[in-house]
Amino acid sequence: MGKRVTINDVARTAGVSRQTVSRALNDKGEIDSSTKQRVLDAARELGYRPSRFARGLVRQDSTTIGLVIPDLLNPFFTEVAHGALEAARARGWHVIVYDTADSTDEERRTIEVVVSQVDAVVGYFSLAEAELDQHLSGMPVVLIGRDHQTPRFSSIHIDGEKGVHEAVDHLVAAGHRRIGMLDHVSRVKPSPSLRRVWFTDAMTGHGLDATVVGHTAQSVDGGAEALTELLAEHPDLTAVFTYNDVVAIGALRAARRLGLVVPKDLAVVGFDGLQLGTVVDPALTSVALDTTRIGALAIEQAGRLLAGDAQLPPEELQVNAVLLVRNSA
Amino acid sequence: MGKRVTINDVARTAGVSRQTVSRALNDKGEIDSSTKQRVLDAARELGYRPSRFARGLVRQDSTTIGLVIPDLLNPFFTEVAHGALEAARARGWHVIVYDTADSTDEERRTIEVVVSQVDAVVGYFSLAEAELDQHLSGMPVVLIGRDHQTPRFSSIHIDGEKGVHEAVDHLVAAGHRRIGMLDHVSRVKPSPSLRRVWFTDAMTGHGLDATVVGHTAQSVDGGAEALTELLAEHPDLTAVFTYNDVVAIGALRAARRLGLVVPKDLAVVGFDGLQLGTVVDPALTSVALDTTRIGALAIEQAGRLLAGDAQLPPEELQVNAVLLVRNSA
DNA sequence: TTGAAAGCGCTACCAT
DNA sequence: ATGGTAGCGCTTTCAA
Numbered sequence: 001m002g003k004r005v006t007i008n009d010v011a012r013t014a015g016v017s018r019q020t021v022s023r024a025l026n027d028k029g030e031i032d033s034s035t036k037q038r039v040l041d042a043a044r045e046l047g048y049r050p051s052r053f054a055r056g057l058v059r060q061d062s063t064t065i066g067l068v069i070p071d072l073l074n075p076f077f078t079e080v081a082h083g084a085l086e087a088a089r090a091r092g093w094h095v096i097v098y099d100t101a102d103s104t105d106e107e108r109r110t111i112e113v114v115v116s117q118v119d120a121v122v123g124y125f126s127l128a129e130a131e132l133d134q135h136l137s138g139m140p141v142v143l144i145g146r147d148h149q150t151p152r153f154s155s156i157h158i159d160g161e162k163g164v165h166e167a168v169d170h171l172v173a174a175g176h177r178r179i180g181m182l183d184h185v186s187r188v189k190p191s192p193s194l195r196r197v198w199f200t201d202a203m204t205g206h207g208l209d210a211t212v213v214g215h216t217a218q219s220v221d222g223g224a225e226a227l228t229e230l231l232a233e234h235p236d237l238t239a240v241f242t243y244n245d246v247v248a249i250g251a252l253r254a255a256r257r258l259g260l261v262v263p264k265d266l267a268v269v270g271f272d273g274l275q276l277g278t279v280v281d282p283a284l285t286s287v288a289l290d291t292t293r294i295g296a297l298a299i300e301q302a303g304r305l306l307a308g309d310a311q312l313p314p315e316e317l318q319v320n321a322v323l324l325v326r327n328s329a
Numbered sequence: 330m331g332k333r334v335t336i337n338d339v340a341r342t343a344g345v346s347r348q349t350v351s352r353a354l355n356d357k358g359e360i361d362s363s364t365k366q367r368v369l370d371a372a373r374e375l376g377y378r379p380s381r382f383a384r385g386l387v388r389q390d391s392t393t394i395g396l397v398i399p400d401l402l403n404p405f406f407t408e409v410a411h412g413a414l415e416a417a418r419a420r421g422w423h424v425i426v427y428d429t430a431d432s433t434d435e436e437r438r439t440i441e442v443v444v445s446q447v448d449a450v451v452g453y454f455s456l457a458e459a460e461l462d463q464h465l466s467g468m469p470v471v472l473i474g475r476d477h478q479t480p481r482f483s484s485i486h487i488d489g490e491k492g493v494h495e496a497v498d499h500l501v502a503a504g505h506r507r508i509g510m511l512d513h514v515s516r517v518k519p520s521p522s523l524r525r526v527w528f529t530d531a532m533t534g535h536g537l538d539a540t541v542v543g544h545t546a547q548s549v550d551g552g553a554e555a556l557t558e559l560l561a562e563h564p565d566l567t568a569v570f571t572y573n574d575v576v577a578i579g580a581l582r583a584a585r586r587l588g589l590v591v592p593k594d595l596a597v598v599g600f601d602g603l604q605l606g607t608v609v610d611p612a613l614t615s616v617a618l619d620t621t622r623i624g625a626l627a628i629e630q631a632g633r634l635l636a637g638d639a640q641l642p643p644e645e646l647q648v649n650a651v652l653l654v655r656n657s658a
Numbered sequence: 659t660t661g662a663a664a665g666c667g668c669t670a671c672c673a674t
Numbered sequence: 675a676t677g678g679t680a681g682c683g684c685t686t687t688c689a690a
């Protein structure tokens with residue numbers, strides 16, 4: 001650990017005071033240009049770099065937000081992260097990205113350290129609010145895709161109801177009556193997903209049977225497997241709605257393996273509206289979320305919490321889904 | 330901006346000195362447990378959170394590394410980022426991710442701020458070393474996929490030669506003779522890519538013509554378009570090697586549109602070996618890079634630079650490609 | 659077990 | 675144009 005070069009070393013070398021060094025380095029006026037040059041030269045020669053901490057301590061600005069996501073390799077979260085990064089950059093804030101590897105233990109470890117590293121935290125959590133609150137004491141927290149109970153938390157609400165209804169309407173209008181779903185049940189909260197609830201509502205609204213539901217892991221392979229099983233039990237299905245796009249892509253593959261042509265023999269509708277849906281063939285029809293906006297909103301809300309500003313009204317903290325019709329349905 | 334709650338406020342409220350507060354909060358021994366509880370209660374009540382800066386200033390540990398990538402939405406960079414995050418977490422370091430939106434201007438803006446935010450920087454840069462050096466003065470820099478000239482820089486070298494040779498060998502062994510390439514030429518450095526050079530070498534090694542090369546943008550649509558054009562000019566091609574997997578996926582789509590069955594009518598080989606290659610059908614055969622290792626290596630090397638430790642030998646700072654045979658060739 | 663004093667590296671403010 | 679002084683919020687000696 002080489003000794004750190006401080007502003008004092010530079011000052012001594014350049015034969016000036018620290019304040020003059022500070023002026024030269026921060027491009028303040030009120031300094032002779034030859035002095036400035038001498039200081040800059042000395043700094044360069046010594047390999048001087050100002051301490052972030054000392055700077056941060058004295059200039060109370062610099063905001064850092066922690067973004068916690070379950071899996072950076074999942075394109076959905078990448079899109080959200082992209083939106084958050086963009087929004088943060090526009091404000092001159094930093095974002096530290098934490099990947100909890102979809103593991104509760106890793107999430108625990110993350111919230112334990114995050115508290116000393118950032119000013120506010122936004123993202124996806126599976127832990128109970130009590131536990132989050134305990135570790136994240138006093139720090140603003142914005143939950144994404146999960147409503148908060150404790151008042152000191154905040155959340156970005158994802159409302160897919162309208163979009164899912166549009167999707168079912170679309171399928172029904174195309175003549176589909178026997179529509180199945182590939183649902184995903186989280187290990188943490190083992191109950192039917194919200195997406196399934198929306199789907200059921202929409203189906204019963206049309207007087208259709210919404211009970212044909214398979215379960216799938218959140219992966220391409222999982223989706224392929226689940227569709228194969230579902231079709232084995234219900235060969236009369238003409239359309240399927242899936243928990244998300246990744247699962248839908250697996251379904252697309254399985255359909256092809258079974259010799260079904262999408263959308264003619266089987267229509268497939270995903271959820272999320274990822275870019276990824278355009279690389280498969282046929283391009284995926286999906287209930288689309290504005291992922292960039294989700295990230296941006298989370299940052300915005302964190303900023304307000306931090307500044308003690310008025311919070312966004314609930315309707316602004318909500319992201320609605322809309323049906324994005326491409327080619328698979 | 331609500332006044333910040335400091336350790337002094339907690340001390341006053343709890344009726345102890347700051348040092349005692351510090352002890353309570355940092356789980357040091359030498360403190361009465363009732364005193365400790367009183368302090369903790371006061372801290373919680375006031376919503377106290379220690380200043381990262383003050384802490385960092387006094388305990389000179391905490392390392393933060395900046396990861397600069399051109400586009401978080403590109404799965405290649407996401408995989409690299411994933412590797413970097415993982416490696417950093419294992420060391421207890423933080424990573425701040427910067428997305429330069431594939432823009433030189435944005436890259437300039439990034440390097441201007443990055444210097445005051447992190448201890449070292451790793452990633453993808455398009456700017457000249459002189460300019461990087463000027464802004465990143467004194468800070469360790471690890472270039473990925475680009476060799477360094479200046480000694481104070483460091484780089485992770487990507488060697489795809491062996492992998493590309495394997496790919497061409499594989500195609501030739503399958504009977505292919507007329508093999509084209511879809512190359513990408515960067516706006517910044519407009520010369521044939523290294524990947525093309527490797528391809529040409531491999532082809533001429535087999536006594537084959539390596540001049541059938543189309544140019545493509547780095548996107549699915551670009552790849553589709555480029556393949557269509559290339560086949561229009563050279564309808565006798567039986568295989569194509571592409572600049573990367575994203576381009577290859579576009580080629581896959583174009584081939585299907587043209588009524589060609591992959592790999593029977595046209596074999597397609599990508600480059601990168603992304604996970605993404607498994608979601609398309611047929612799954613993409615590709616010259617694969619260990620993206621996780623790239624990210625991890627960059628972090629490792631940055632750490633050594635920071636600590637003044639012995640640098641990794643050049644052969645360790647290199648990532649080799651290998652042919653990953655899936656279904657498209 | 660607790661407290662007083664010093665100081666981490668820097669910038670802001672007020673002198674000169 | 676330059677320097678002196680104070681102080682950001684915290685932890686780390688060292689005394690008591």
